[in-house]
Structures are given as C-alpha cells and as structure tokens.
Amino acid sequence: MSDNMNDIDIFNETDSILIKKTLVNGKIKDIFVSDTGIIEEISDKYSGEYGEPEFIIDGESTVASPGFSNTHTHSAMTLLRGYADDMHLQEWLSEKIWPLEAHLSAEDVYNGTMLASIEMIRSGTIAFNDMYFFMEEAARAVYDSGIKAVLCHGFIDFGNEEKREAEIKATEKLCEHIKSMNNPRIKAAVGPHAPYTVSKEGLLWCSAYSKENDIGIHIHLSETEQEVKDCIEQNNKRPSKVLDECGCLSKRTVAAHGCWLDDSECELLGKIGVFVAHNPVSNMKLAVNRAMPYQKLIDSGVNVTLGTDGCSSNNNLDILEEMKTAALLQKFFWNSDTVLPAHETLKMATSAGKKALGFGEGELKTGAEADIVLINTKTPCMTPLFNWESNIVYSANSNAVDTVICNGRVLMHDGFIPNEEEICKKASDSAYSLVKRYNDSL
Amino acid sequence: MSDNMNDIDIFNETDSILIKKTLVNGKIKDIFVSDTGIIEEISDKYSGEYGEPEFIIDGESTVASPGFSNTHTHSAMTLLRGYADDMHLQEWLSEKIWPLEAHLSAEDVYNGTMLASIEMIRSGTIAFNDMYFFMEEAARAVYDSGIKAVLCHGFIDFGNEEKREAEIKATEKLCEHIKSMNNPRIKAAVGPHAPYTVSKEGLLWCSAYSKENDIGIHIHLSETEQEVKDCIEQNNKRPSKVLDECGCLSKRTVAAHGCWLDDSECELLGKIGVFVAHNPVSNMKLAVNRAMPYQKLIDSGVNVTLGTDGCSSNNNLDILEEMKTAALLQKFFWNSDTVLPAHETLKMATSAGKKALGFGEGELKTGAEADIVLINTKTPCMTPLFNWESNIVYSANSNAVDTVICNGRVLMHDGFIPNEEEICKKASDSAYSLVKRYNDSL
Incomplete structure (x- = not known):
C-alpha cells in the first residue's frame, strides 16, 4: 500500500x-x-x-x-486481560479484579496504556476516553504512542470525607500535570466514577471543578438495574436526575452505558446535550439484561457514541468489533431488523465520538x-x-x-x-509481575 | 514465525x-x-x-x-456481502436477495465459495458445512482451496411435486459427483432446507436417501418464532417432532439455529444425538428475538456447535467473532454471567464441530x-x-x-x-457482474 x-x-x-x-x-x-x-x-x-x-x-x-473514537475505557486494564472470566460479577470484582488492582504500580499503568494504545490503533482508533488511576503515567503513554486521549482519575469516595479529599487532590494533580504538558492530543477530564460510588459533595465538587477549568466529565451511568433501584430507594429519583441536580450533566459530559435509562432520562440527557457511550460487548459479557435504549436516545437528541469498556469486561479494545456488536445488539434486544443501521453505527464511532471528546468533528474534509x-x-x-x-x-x-x-x-x-513487539513484551512482563506481587502478598 | x-x-x-x-x-x-x-x-x-x-x-x-469448524453457512453468499442490510426481513429476501440469487451462475458459486474458503481459513477454520446450489462448483472450490467441507444442495419443494423431483435429481447428482471425487476432504450431505419449506414427502425422501447413502443431513430448525407457530398450526406439533417423524433426526443431523426450541425438543434432540449449530451473529442481525437455549441443550446431552450462517446475514465468516458473540449472547439473553464459558465455547468450534461434520475428534493428539x-x-x-x-x-x-x-x-x-488477491478480485468481478445482469434484466 x-x-x-x-x-x-x-x-x-x-x-x-x-x-x-x-x-x-x-x-x-x-x-x-x-x-x-x-x-x-x-x-x-x-x-x-x-x-x-x-x-x-x-x-x-x-x-x-x-478515524474512530473509543469514548469509554479503562485502558491499563489490558494487563488483566483473561485473568478472570466467566464468573459472577461480585465474586469477580471482589476476589479477582480489586485485589490485583491494589498492587498496580505507576509503571504497570504506563505499560498497560501503551499496550492499549497500540491495540486501539490496530482497529483504527485515533482517540479514547480513559478513566483509571496513576493517570500521569497514562498521559506519558498517550504522548509516546501518538494517539489522542481524554484522561481522568476515577473519583470514588463512597461518602467518606478523607477519601474524597484524596480524590480531589489526585484529580487536581492530574489536571495540572496535563495542563503543563500543553499537548493538544492530551486532555484532562473530571472522572466521578458513578452516582452510586460518589457522594453528593463529591459530585458537586467535580461539577464545579469541571466548569472552573473548562474540562469535561466522564462518568458511569445506569449500567445495571440494581444501581438504578438503589438510587431510587436512596434518593427517590433516578440517577440522571441526581447527576443533573449536582451539575454533572452538560454538553461536556460523557456518560457510559445508559442501559437502564428510562424515557424521561433520555429526554433530559437530550435536552442538555450529554453524550452517552454505548458499550455493548461489556454489557453483554456482564449480563446487564437490558440494551441501551438507542432509538429513544437518538429521538431525544442525544449524541450516542461507542466504547469498549476495559479489557477485563470485553476482553479487547477493538472498535470495529464494538460497532458490529452495537448494531447487532440493538436489533436483537429491541426486536427490530432496521434499528441502528450501518451508517448510524459508523457515525457513533466517528463524528459523534470525536465531538464527545472535544477533538473536532470527525469528518474527512479540508x-x-x-x-x-x-x-x-x-x-x-x-x-x-x-x-x-x-x-x-x-x-x-x-x-x-x-x-x-x-x-x-x-x-x-x-x-x-x-x-x-517490545510494547507487548513489556506489558506481558508487567502483568505477570503484578500477579506475582499479589500472590507473594498472600 | x-x-x-x-x-x-x-x-x-x-x-x-x-x-x-x-x-x-x-x-x-x-x-x-x-x-x-x-x-x-x-x-x-x-x-x-x-x-x-x-x-x-x-x-x-x-x-x-x-482447527475450527463452521457448521452452518451458505458460502457463496459472500458475493452478496453488503448488497442489502438493515432492512425488514421479508422485504430484504423478496426484493433483494432472491431476485439476485435467481441470476447466479455456476461460475459465480465457484468464485464465491473460493472467497468464502480463504475468508474462513483467515480465522482458523479448517472445515465447513455448506448449503446452497450449483454445489458441484462449490466442491471444485473446496478442492482448490484445500479446506474440508460437507456440501449439500438446498432442497426446497414448497409441497410442489415437480419441484420435488427436480430437487431429488439435484441432490442425487451432487452426491454422485462428490462420490466420484473420492476425496476425504469433501463430503456430501442431504439438505432439506427446513420443515416449513419442504413437504413431508420431501423430508421422507431426504431421510431415506441419507440412510441409503450413509451421509448426513443439514437442515434449518426453529430460527424464528413465526415458523414454529405456523408449524404447530399446520401439524399440531412442534418442528423437531415433525422432523423426527420423517426420520430426519439422527446422529448424522446438523440442525442450524434452534433459537425457539422448547424443553421437550431439547430433550428429544439430546436423546437422538442431533448436532445443533448456534449462529448468534445471524440471529442477532435478523432480530429473531430469542437466543438458542444453550444450557438446556447441553443438559439434555446435545452436541452444540457453531456456525456463521451466510454472508448476507452476518456479514462475514469469522469463526473467532462467532465464538465471542456466542459467549456474549448466551450471557446476555439468559441473564447469567457464567453460562457458556470460554472453554465450552472453544469446544463448540473444535471438537463438537468436527464431530458434527464427521471429520474426526477435533483434538490435538497423536x-x-x-x-x-x-x-x-x-x-x-x-x-x-x-x-x-x-x-x-x-x-x-x-x-x-x-x-x-x-x-x-x-x-x-x-x-x-x-x-x-486474485481470489478476491475474481469474486468481486463475479459479484458486480451478477448485479449488472440482474439490473439489465429489469
């Protein structure tokens, strides 16, 4: 060629x-x-x-x-690819993923993000939206690999003030670091993990910080039925409403999943101009039991984008595969052979995705x-x-x-x-060393 | 390497x-x-x-x-890849697929099957189960490409005796031709298309012919809810029972889809030792609205295999993609994060698949x-x-x-x-010439 x-x-x-x-x-x-x-x-x-x-x-x-944009991932989780699959969600998280993540080093995150970057490049991805930790190291990998990314520190406080202060510091540190890099390919965002893992105080801080610094918000929204039920029980309102009241929804927000959004939430998100990232492979693998209401979101004016989620719930970062799975899942779940045609699917991965990340319009034009x-x-x-x-x-x-x-x-x-080959080798070494450190700690 | x-x-x-x-x-x-x-x-x-x-x-x-086995496809439909998508099923078939297929030539089928063969080889497929027409030409392509296949003429009589006689002749001709090739890589099967497209007389002939000639049967079974409803209305029994009574179910039968099988049918198929081919990508794209009851089939002793179906409802022949989609769809539809784990999925594509086609055990051993x-x-x-x-x-x-x-x-x-490259070029030329012949005929 x-x-x-x-x-x-x-x-x-x-x-x-x-x-x-x-x-x-x-x-x-x-x-x-x-x-x-x-x-x-x-x-x-x-x-x-x-x-x-x-x-x-x-x-x-x-x-x-x-080029394609992957608008929701946890890229360094490439290191955990194939480490644990086909398990019950809670067991998988608490017995496999979290214990291993507790031993992750900054260097691991660099190596895992390098692996993720070249894996994404292989399927035509030119930009991604990342939420994880040691994100200064992710920024270094993005710089080295030549790809574009929006990076956020996954902010989780579980209502604990001390934890919240630490997350605020980590967020500020990352944003300042990325600002100092002064590279148009690399942007910071604020990353409140989800309405069920971040307190209202935390959400309010994230919202204010994103406005002050004119940066986006990256958050999980309505992935499982349980989290929606819990939210309604605790707040007497649905998750989108909670986020809206804390100021977390705007034209700069990318909300991942949206499987369990109801009609009123779709309309709210459309009115505000939020981007919603569809992650069909992850949603199917984790058996979330409902597909994002794509057509309702589109009809409500929402920009729907695509994401692969992290490797431990996918297990790859192949945006071509994600496009196809999106088009298939929408047809299958909503029982319509015409919903989400190819042209619209491609738009999710190109123009809608790039707009979501603030990297331009995603069209081939002068x-x-x-x-x-x-x-x-x-x-x-x-x-x-x-x-x-x-x-x-x-x-x-x-x-x-x-x-x-x-x-x-x-x-x-x-x-x-x-x-x-060298990037793959380093990531392999990091992954095996991580497991060894974990096993040694037992 | x-x-x-x-x-x-x-x-x-x-x-x-x-x-x-x-x-x-x-x-x-x-x-x-x-x-x-x-x-x-x-x-x-x-x-x-x-x-x-x-x-x-x-x-x-x-x-x-x-090596992997693709146990249900219509391989020459590679020529129709991308010709028509995202349409209502009936409109798609009657306005797009059937009119074009009416102009297919023997040479087209050779070129389409060559393309299919190399496409399948690319994802590690070493054998496939094919149902289409001009199957002597498919056999020539299988011979030339070096892959293995079981080939059948798609037998459809719609209750018409004249049509049935023609289908019987086509089936006999193919089987004799393949016998004369005397190549262990290439086998014939009988291909009654489905219980709803073949009369009882047709099914009985297929069953008798397969026994006489000691060859397998390849058939569609319970892909859509409508065909099951129609079958019950006409016969007062479910499709598996109709097939069983016509002698079409045996240890040499590969039944494709099985999305709408009920428990009693799963048990019947397991008792007899029928192979059931799961085609998750096609089932999702055509919005069949129910996933094959994999776990019930396995628990009933059925050998479950994998198929890609033809390119116009997939649109590729990638068995790796099919494995992943199977594992995802089963988890999603049956709301279980542990059903169809990787080890079992691989077995569908290897040992179960090769056994279904009569090509051995599908294991790496001396x-x-x-x-x-x-x-x-x-x-x-x-x-x-x-x-x-x-x-x-x-x-x-x-x-x-x-x-x-x-x-x-x-x-x-x-x-x-x-x-x-040459094989792709010839298949492209065939595909474009086919569309031209069709357009010229209007």
Whole structure:
C-alpha cells in the first residue's frame, strides 16, 4: 500500500503526506495532509498547491474513513486481560479484579496504556476516553504512542470525607500535570466514577471543578438495574436526575452505558446535550439484561457514541468489533431488523465520538485535523465492496486496517506499528509481575 | 514465525512438518506431522523417530489450537456481502436477495465459495458445512482451496411435486459427483432446507436417501418464532417432532439455529444425538428475538456447535467473532454471567464441530488428522497470556491467526494465503457482474 514501505521515517515525523487514489465516500480521491496535521485538500487529483509531499501513500484499494473514537475505557486494564472470566460479577470484582488492582504500580499503568494504545490503533482508533488511576503515567503513554486521549482519575469516595479529599487532590494533580504538558492530543477530564460510588459533595465538587477549568466529565451511568433501584430507594429519583441536580450533566459530559435509562432520562440527557457511550460487548459479557435504549436516545437528541469498556469486561479494545456488536445488539434486544443501521453505527464511532471528546468533528474534509484510517479493500472480509459503510461495520476486522493517521502523523502503516513487539513484551512482563506481587502478598 | 518464510512450496505439498516450541494446552511442545497429514508426535522435543521434517515452522510465541469448524453457512453468499442490510426481513429476501440469487451462475458459486474458503481459513477454520446450489462448483472450490467441507444442495419443494423431483435429481447428482471425487476432504450431505419449506414427502425422501447413502443431513430448525407457530398450526406439533417423524433426526443431523426450541425438543434432540449449530451473529442481525437455549441443550446431552450462517446475514465468516458473540449472547439473553464459558465455547468450534461434520475428534493428539491453527501470542489482543482459551474466545481477532494447517497441508502461513488477491478480485468481478445482469434484466 505504500511507496515508502521500508521507510521507517514515515512514523517519526509529522511531514506532509499525500494519499493517492483512496475512496472517500465512494469516490476516488487524493488527500493532501500538511506538516501541521491538517487536511488541506481532497480532490480528484492533488493540485500541487501545498507543495511536494514528503511522503506518498498509495491509497489504491483502500477506503478512507474518519478515524474512530473509543469514548469509554479503562485502558491499563489490558494487563488483566483473561485473568478472570466467566464468573459472577461480585465474586469477580471482589476476589479477582480489586485485589490485583491494589498492587498496580505507576509503571504497570504506563505499560498497560501503551499496550492499549497500540491495540486501539490496530482497529483504527485515533482517540479514547480513559478513566483509571496513576493517570500521569497514562498521559506519558498517550504522548509516546501518538494517539489522542481524554484522561481522568476515577473519583470514588463512597461518602467518606478523607477519601474524597484524596480524590480531589489526585484529580487536581492530574489536571495540572496535563495542563503543563500543553499537548493538544492530551486532555484532562473530571472522572466521578458513578452516582452510586460518589457522594453528593463529591459530585458537586467535580461539577464545579469541571466548569472552573473548562474540562469535561466522564462518568458511569445506569449500567445495571440494581444501581438504578438503589438510587431510587436512596434518593427517590433516578440517577440522571441526581447527576443533573449536582451539575454533572452538560454538553461536556460523557456518560457510559445508559442501559437502564428510562424515557424521561433520555429526554433530559437530550435536552442538555450529554453524550452517552454505548458499550455493548461489556454489557453483554456482564449480563446487564437490558440494551441501551438507542432509538429513544437518538429521538431525544442525544449524541450516542461507542466504547469498549476495559479489557477485563470485553476482553479487547477493538472498535470495529464494538460497532458490529452495537448494531447487532440493538436489533436483537429491541426486536427490530432496521434499528441502528450501518451508517448510524459508523457515525457513533466517528463524528459523534470525536465531538464527545472535544477533538473536532470527525469528518474527512479540508481544514479538519487529519485523523484518517485507510482500510484495505483487497482483503476477503471487504470483498465485494457494494457498501463501504456496511462493510466497515458488519464485515471488516482489524486485519483489514492498513494505515492509521492521527493528527497528520502515521501511527500504523501497511499493518505495521513501530515497537509493537517490545510494547507487548513489556506489558506481558508487567502483568505477570503484578500477579506475582499479589500472590507473594498472600 | 517461520524458517521457510519465502518458501512458497510450503503451501503446495503435503510434506512432513515439524512445528517447534508451540504451546499445547499451556505447555511448550514440538508437533510432528507426517506427509500423510497425521499428527505423529507431540512431545517436549521431537524425537526424530519419523524422520527429518521437510518443513520446520517456528512455533515460538504461538498457541496451537485444534482447527475450527463452521457448521452452518451458505458460502457463496459472500458475493452478496453488503448488497442489502438493515432492512425488514421479508422485504430484504423478496426484493433483494432472491431476485439476485435467481441470476447466479455456476461460475459465480465457484468464485464465491473460493472467497468464502480463504475468508474462513483467515480465522482458523479448517472445515465447513455448506448449503446452497450449483454445489458441484462449490466442491471444485473446496478442492482448490484445500479446506474440508460437507456440501449439500438446498432442497426446497414448497409441497410442489415437480419441484420435488427436480430437487431429488439435484441432490442425487451432487452426491454422485462428490462420490466420484473420492476425496476425504469433501463430503456430501442431504439438505432439506427446513420443515416449513419442504413437504413431508420431501423430508421422507431426504431421510431415506441419507440412510441409503450413509451421509448426513443439514437442515434449518426453529430460527424464528413465526415458523414454529405456523408449524404447530399446520401439524399440531412442534418442528423437531415433525422432523423426527420423517426420520430426519439422527446422529448424522446438523440442525442450524434452534433459537425457539422448547424443553421437550431439547430433550428429544439430546436423546437422538442431533448436532445443533448456534449462529448468534445471524440471529442477532435478523432480530429473531430469542437466543438458542444453550444450557438446556447441553443438559439434555446435545452436541452444540457453531456456525456463521451466510454472508448476507452476518456479514462475514469469522469463526473467532462467532465464538465471542456466542459467549456474549448466551450471557446476555439468559441473564447469567457464567453460562457458556470460554472453554465450552472453544469446544463448540473444535471438537463438537468436527464431530458434527464427521471429520474426526477435533483434538490435538497423536494419530489425529493434522488440523492445526497457530495463533500469534505476540499480538496486542493476545497479550498477556493468562488463559489461552479465554484469549482465543474473548480477545483474539483474525489478525492473530498466523498459520492454518488442514489435513497436514499448510493453507496459511505467517498470515499469507497464496493467490488471495486474485481470489478476491475474481469474486468481486463475479459479484458486480451478477448485479449488472440482474439490473439489465429489469
């Protein structure tokens, strides 16, 4: 797919790039990307107006799509992939996940986030929304991998004031750190974990802090029936209402899951302009028993996006798989063969996702940031090519992802990511060492 | 992954092969495969007893799994991939799929089945169960691609005697043709389409013919609620009972779907020893509104297998994706986070699947046919490797499939399949020409 196949420099620079003869919305086009990472021209044949490109990518037999955004994950949980599956939720959390997480180090989070970043790049993801801890290390991994991310410290106080003070400090520290990095690819958010794990005082602080610092909020909302029931019992109102009263809902809020939202909540979220991230794989694996009410959310004006959730409830970060599972789950659960068609699914992963993270509009057009995925149409799963959107959503797998460009920088080309093997090795070592430390502590 | 990376001969011969240092059930082993396609030795270090291997595959950083079986598909429907999606079922069939299929040629079926074969090989599939028409051409494609298959002509008479006679002739012709090929990789089956599309006379003929010729039966069973309701209305009994009375249920029967089976049917199928093929992706996409009662089937002694169904209701033939979707759908629909764990899912795709097709036991052991998949553990989605079965089912994608060996012959190595691009090109041409012929006919 490249005239520069062996030219490793293609990964290191933000030189100008000309993609020749790729399919953009069904038509063969050239795309010129400037050295500042902007799409300067999309035309039948590059005009030469912006100078000679430093790199040329042969886009023949590829479809160009806007890059994908993963709007809900806990990326360093890649280290826990396959550590415990097929268990009852509470047992799984309290006996497997939490005890292991208690031994996680900052270095582990760096290695796990590096692994997550390259795994996401492999399926065409150019940005993600992350909630975990040791997030300064996650920021370092995002910087090193070249991807974009919105990072938040998972804020949990369980109504405990001391814990809350610690979470406030951790949040402030992360936000200041990211501010000091001054890198447009890396943003901070406030991460109140969920209405059932954060006190009203905590939620109010998060809301005020996000407004003061003009940053987003990333939160879990209505994943399980039980948490909704508990919320109603304790507050006499549903979770969205609780969040709204604490000021946590705005056009800068990404709420993950939303499986158990009722109609009134969908309308509230739509009125405010909240983004709701659908995580179908995780929801199915954890048997949450209801699918997000996608059509009601859309009809209420909500921007619905896609997320993979963390690896321990998925167990991968493959956004192509997530698109397909979303389109399937909506059809199956809501008993409709026409709900969530391919075109809308792709929108969730592209324009809606990028808007949710504040990284732009997620469309291939001149003047936009060059976040571009080239998908190889000569692979079996993309053959024939009657409908490029349907093929991406329903039949493509990451095998077909050829090239990923983020902010004008090539992160993967011809299926090759620099240092991939070394990153996997370091993450493996971290994961096995983590389990050893845990076992030694018993 | 290979010492013979550029040695194209590895694909053409059934020479002896030594796979060095691959993980077999979590332990590093050498596997020696003789030139007759049999696993002669699995040991810590190859003894040399069976002579010098003609090819050596470096299995370090791979997991060896028994090859996967896809027990329900309509393979040439790859040509219709993405042609029509997100439509109401009846409209989709009557306005899109059937009119196009009416123009299919024998050559189209060859090209579509070639595409299907390499697509299946890419995800580690070594055998499939196919129902379509122009099946002599499908047999030619199976022969050329090196994969194994059980092929049947889709027998539909709608109670019409003339149609039935034609279907009987087509079935006999196919079975005689496959017999004359005398190739252990290619078997014939009888393919009564479904209880609602084949008359009792047709079912009785199919049953008698399968017994006379000692071949299996491949049929659709209880995919939608409507067909079950209609069956009860017409026959005053459920579909499994109708099939049983016509002699269509035996240890050689593979019944696809089974979404709407009730408890008594599960017990009947278990008692007889029928194989039931779960097709979760297709069932979700077509919104059938109930998941196969997996646990009840297992508890009744049924061998449950996996199928992708055809490309127009999936839209790919990726058995790894099917494994994950099966494990997810069962958990979600039956509201249980422990049902269908990874180990059982893998069994559906390996031992149960191969037994269903009469191709052996589907285990890696000495004396067995060498149907082996090597999965690269250095890819992000396989990192870390706490549990190889969990990683294959929940996190692997076809990117990680490195080598596929079928009957001792290498069909894919280091992600490379000979002639893949040419096969895709021919299938594309067939698909576009088919649509053109259809459009010209309007």
